[in-house]
Amino acid sequence: MRILLVEDDPIIGDGLNQGLMLENYAVDWAKTMSEAKLASRTNQYNIIILDIGLPDGSGLDVLRDLRHQQDDTPVIILTAYDEKIQKVAGLDAGADDYLVKPFDLDELLARLRALSRRSAGRANPSYTVGDLVLEPASHKVFLDGVDISLGPKEFAILRVLMEKPERVFSKTQIEDSLYGWNMEIESNAIEVHIYGLRRKLGKNVIQTIRHVGYKMSDGSV
Amino acid sequence: MAALTTVTIALMVFLYKSAPAKIKKAVEHFNKEVALVDRGMLQGLDANKYPSVLQDQVKIINDHFKSEQERIEQEMLFSSEASHELRTPLAGIKLQTQIAQRTQDSAQRDKALANIMTSIDRSTQLVQSLLLYSRLSPHRLKQELEEINVILLIESILKSLHKKAKVREIDLVLEQHNTAILPMRLHAEYIETLLKETIDKCLENKLSIGQLIVKVERADDALKIDIVNDTMRQYQEEKTIAQEILNGSSRLNDEICRRILLLHGATQTFLLGETGEFKKATITLPNTY
Numbered sequence: 001m002r003i004l005l006v007e008d009d010p011i012i013g014d015g016l017n018q019g020l021m022l023e024n025y026a027v028d029w030a031k032t033m034s035e036a037k038l039a040s041r042t043n044q045y046n047i048i049i050l051d052i053g054l055p056d057g058s059g060l061d062v063l064r065d066l067r068h069q070q071d072d073t074p075v076i077i078l079t080a081y082d083e084k085i086q087k088v089a090g091l092d093a094g095a096d097d098y099l100v101k102p103f104d105l106d107e108l109l110a111r112l113r114a115l116s117r118r119s120a121g122r123a124n125p126s127y128t129v130g131d132l133v134l135e136p137a138s139h140k141v142f143l144d145g146v147d148i149s150l151g152p153k154e155f156a157i158l159r160v161l162m163e164k165p166e167r168v169f170s171k172t173q174i175e176d177s178l179y180g181w182n183m184e185i186e187s188n189a190i191e192v193h194i195y196g197l198r199r200k201l202g203k204n205v206i207q208t209i210r211h212v213g214y215k216m217s218d219g220s221v
Numbered sequence: 222m223a224a225l226t227t228v229t230i231a232l233m234v235f236l237y238k239s240a241p242a243k244i245k246k247a248v249e250h251f252n253k254e255v256a257l258v259d260r261g262m263l264q265g266l267d268a269n270k271y272p273s274v275l276q277d278q279v280k281i282i283n284d285h286f287k288s289e290q291e292r293i294e295q296e297m298l299f300s301s302e303a304s305h306e307l308r309t310p311l312a313g314i315k316l317q318t319q320i321a322q323r324t325q326d327s328a329q330r331d332k333a334l335a336n337i338m339t340s341i342d343r344s345t346q347l348v349q350s351l352l353l354y355s356r357l358s359p360h361r362l363k364q365e366l367e368e369i370n371v372i373l374l375i376e377s378i379l380k381s382l383h384k385k386a387k388v389r390e391i392d393l394v395l396e397q398h399n400t401a402i403l404p405m406r407l408h409a410e411y412i413e414t415l416l417k418e419t420i421d422k423c424l425e426n427k428l429s430i431g432q433l434i435v436k437v438e439r440a441d442d443a444l445k446i447d448i449v450n451d452t453m454r455q456y457q458e459e460k461t462i463a464q465e466i467l468n469g470s471s472r473l474n475d476e477i478c479r480r481i482l483l484l485h486g487a488t489q490t491f492l493l494g495e496t497g498e499f500k501k502a503t504i505t506l507p508n509t510y
Contacts, residue, residue, distance in 0.1 A: 009312075011310070011316075011317060011339060012312050014317075014336060015313060015316030015317045015319075015320055015336065016316065018329060018333070019320055019323075022320070022324065081305060100308075101308045101311070101312035102308060102314075102316070103312065103315075104315070104319075105319040105320075
C-alpha cells in the first residue's frame with residue numbers, strides 16, 4: 001500500500017515515515033504544498049496523510065486540487081488545530097478523516113486501515129480468499145486456521161493481491177505499492193517474494209498470468 | 222484604569238445630583254449595563270439611555286471597554302496560538318518515542334532518541350518564549366531599564382547565529398557607522414530577543430550565499446539598525462511586507478516582537494526586492510527614558 005505523506009515538520013515527518021515503513025507501507029514524503037501537488041498528480045496513492053500548515057500554502061489547497069481533478073484518494077488530515085470549525089472546513093474540503101496532533105501512532109494506523117477498507121467498500125477488517133485469511137491489524141496470515149509466518153514484504157504483497165483477488169497486478173504495480181521514492185528495488189525482488197509465498201502457502205496460491213502479472217488463484221488455495 | 226474610575230465616579234455624582242427619580246433610574250441602568258459588560262454579555266453602554274451632557278463620558282467608557290475587549294481577545298488568541306505551537310514538538314516527542322519502542326534497529330532507535338531531544342529543546346524554547354511574553358509589561362520595562370551597548374549585544378547575537386549561517390554559506394557582518402554609538406537606555410532581555418528574532422528571520426529568508434550585513438547608525442536620539450541581504454543590493458525595493466509571511470515565522474515570536482516594539486516605541490519593517498526575495502529589515506530604536 002502506497003501512501004503520500006505531506007508534512008513539513010522534519011521530526012513529525014521522519015517519525016511518520018519510519019512508523020509507516022515499520023508497518024510495510026511504501027511512503028513518499030512531500031514537505032511542501034507544491035511537492036504534494038506534483039506527487040499527487042503524477043503518482044497513484046492508496047491514502048494521503050495531509051498536514052494543513054505548509055510553508056508555501058495550505059494543505060487544504062492540495063486537497064481541493066485533488067478533488068478538483070476528480071481524484072477520490074482517501075485523505076486523512078493531521079493538524080494541531082482541534083476546533084470544530086476547522087474540522088468542518090477540512091472535511092468539507094473533501095477529507096475523509098481528521099486527527100489532531102499529538103496523536104498515537106497505533107490510532108493513526110488503525111484509521112489508515114479503516115480508510116483503506118472503506119475505500120475498497122468493505123467492512124470486514126480481514127481479507128479472506130478460500131482457506132487463506134489475512135489480518136492487517138495483527139499482521140497475521142492463517143491457512144486452514146494455522147498461523148503462517150511471513151516476511152514483511154511477503155505479507156505486503158499478499159495483502160495487495162488479497163485486497164482485490166479478482167484483479168491481475170503487474171510487477172510494476174506491486175512494486176509501486178511496496179516501495180517509496182527513496183527505496184532501492186532489486187530487479188527480481190517481486191519474483192523472489194512470490195516464490196517465498198508459494199513455498200509457505202502452497203504453489204497454487206498465486207497464479208502467474210504470462211506477460212501480465214500475478215493474481216490470487218480462483219476459488220481455492 | 223484610574224482615568225476610567227474618575228470618569229465613572231464623576232458620572233455617578235452628576236447623576237445623583239440631578240433630578241432624583243429619573244436619574245436614579247439612569248444610575249440603576251448604568252449599574253446594570255456595567256455588570257452586563259463585566260459578564261461579557263454586553264459590548265458597552267447604550268449611549269441613547271444617557272443625557273446628552275454625559276455623551277462624551279459614555280464614549281470614553283465605551284472606548285475603554287472596546288480596547289479592553291480587544292486586549293482580552295488578543296491575549297486569548299495568543300494563548301491559543303501558543304498551545305497549538307506547543308503541540309507540534311509534543312507530537313514529535315510522542316511519535317519518535319513510539320518509533321524508539323518499536324524498532325529493532327539500533328541506528329533507527331538512536332536517531333529517534335536524538336529527535337526526541339530536539340523536540341524537547343524546541344518545547345523548552347517555546348516555554349521560555351511564553352515566560353518572556355508574560356513578563357512583557359510597561360511596569361517591568363520601567364523598573365529594569367539599563368544602559369546597554371547595542372553594538373556588543375549585536376556582536377554576541379551574530380556569534381550565536383554563526384554556526385547556522387555557516388551551514389548556509391552566509392557571512393554575518395557588522396558595519397558600524399558614526400563611530401561613537403553611545404549606550405542606550407533599554408531593556409536588555411527584550412531588546413536581545415527582538416534583535417535576535419529579527420536577524421534570525423533575515424537569515425532564514427536569505428536564499429543565496431553571501432553576506433548578511435547588520436548596519437548600525439545613530440539617528441538623533443534613536444538607533445537605526447538595517448539588516449541587508451547583500452545579493453539584493455542592486456535591486457530596487459518593491460514593497461513592505463508583514464513579518465508573518467516570512468519563512469521561519471512563529472506567531473508566538475512574532476507577537477512577542479510586536480509587544481517589545483510597542484513597549485519601546487520602536488518600529489520594524491521588512492522589505493522585499495523587486496525580484497520578490499527578502500532585501501532589507503530595519504529597526505528604529507529610540508532611547509527609552
